[in-house]
């Protein structure tokens with residue numbers, strides 16, 4: 001999983017490529033590299049570490065070394081081979097005639113490598129990508145074909161996932177792009193600079209240059225080259241060379257949405273975006289007089305949705321945890337038996353009976369391979385597949401039969417915040433939508449909708465108290481272990497809270513159903529093992545209070561997260577975080593926010609790289 005960027009046109013390519021890599025760094029930041037093609041010569045620069053390292057390195061070069069209106073670049077999240085300069089992309093072929101960047105995994109690279117080694121090819125890196133570069137070179141040499149045909153033929157031999165950009169010295173005004181499984185978007189220059197193209201793993205590096213884009217589909221190869229002094233784009237099928245007609249999308253994302261908006265980190269900005277992002281998630285969808293929801297994207301499948309007898313909810317990480325909250329909502333409001341599965345497990349196990357079963361796939365990025373594979377499997381099983389996705393036009397959004405978008409705008413920090421609260425909200429709204437087809441009363445629907453509409457204001461109220469959580473972060477930053485405990489809807493909240501602590505603060509936090517505590521985990525409790533207990537005044541309140549007593553009796557510290565009207569807990573626990581009152585089913589949306597803030601502030605206190613925690617990537621496009 002990596003980010004790729006390409007530029008071909010009249011401008012100097014390198015500043016466009018570096019900026020593009022910065023925007024794609026959420027996809028991986030183990031190493032970065034750039035290849036420029038000028039007057040038939042390649043200049044390739046690569047560096048282990050973040051894009052800033054590469055940027056510093058190439059800014060020291062003189063302008064001759066950096067000239068070129070054609071270039072490709074890459075930011076890496078290591079899969080084959082350790083993060084190192086050597087394993088960084090772009091990769092040159094043996095003769096140095098072909099250069100390539102790649103996002104994905106070539107599964108049969110070892111067998112191809114063996115054949116190439118027998119032919120005398122030498123390899124400098126451990127990557128699957130260098131194998132592909134040499135396979136293309138070998139085919140080009142022996143078949144005496146153009147670079148696009150050589151790439152196409154090479155791709156008919158590989159098994160796996162890829163989005164690749166390829167340049168050849170022999171055809172210096174040509175760029176080849178191909179896709180199978182990993183995303184790639186082509187931006188078409190506008191106005192005077194129509195004769196230029198921008199390519200990237202997603203639209204964020206492109207949007208400041210043009211809003212006209214083409215999403216390449218799986219199995220397609222695109223050729224950008226010069227015809228009559230003008231660059232043109234042609235798309236063909238990798239399998240049989242058939243010409244495809246590109247569909248040009250007009251993007252609506254604004255560039256300001258991509259910036260930090262005055263906050264020190266994207267994560268904090270995105271936490272504070274939540275009143276607005278929740279408004280955007282519900283905008284135009286609440287039909288109050290019917291006590292129901294309108295989802296334009298689902299209308300075509302209303303008949304199939306009415307026939308659904310069971311649901312499987314799938315996703316990974318945060319998306320699966322929000323799914324756990326959705327499970328309770330579907331069983332409570334929609335009366336549909338529901339279970340939650342890791343996308344990775346659903347793909348590889350036997351599914352007993354799929355008749356009238358729907359799959360709901362949750363994904364912020366819309367690119368998570370484990371989730372995407374689960375959808376493909378569900379489609380084979382003839383299940384109706386529905387998506388809850390944030391990134392418009394992403395692979396998952398295009399793969400599902402029908403879907404709904406979060407509409408929260410780009411989420412840049414690696415740790416999910418505004419997408420996660422929007423996911424919970426959409427799942428509750430979906431539960432109402434399904435429920436109204438299955439006997440949920442209009443009055444009950446209206447009662448929940450009324451509370452949903454209040455959420456943005458309640459979130460604003462929580463955010464006003466962010467300073468109090470910052471203070472708590474200073475107090476608790478020294479602990480290396482935490483329990484985060486909840487029940488029912490907030491069992492999922494506890495899991496999500498613990499993931500935030502792990503990934504941002506590098507604290508071992510265990511999300512646990514508090515009833516389970518006494519069955520074993522409680523033996524961990526001592527004065528150095530604090531617990532955050534999610535104890536709102538809901539149907540589980542008394543049970544949760546017992547868990548607090550059990551912890552206190554064993555000398556454990558407790559931070560209670562409770563409803564603002566609750567006065568009794570402050571005398572029992574060590575610290576209290578208050579959230580406003582809302583319906584039980586909506587509490588996770590509010591309870592997520594103090595968890596996000598606590599993880600954020602502890603991460604800052606500990607000097608971590610908040611927006612790009614170690615070992616992670618925003619979009620996990622490998623299995």
Ligand code: F6R
Nearest residue numbers: 317318319363364365368415416
């Ligand atoms: C955690 C986080 C990850 C993602 C997971 C799935 O903060 O962001 O756990 O939730 O990798 O990603 P998406 O939602 O893009 O499918």
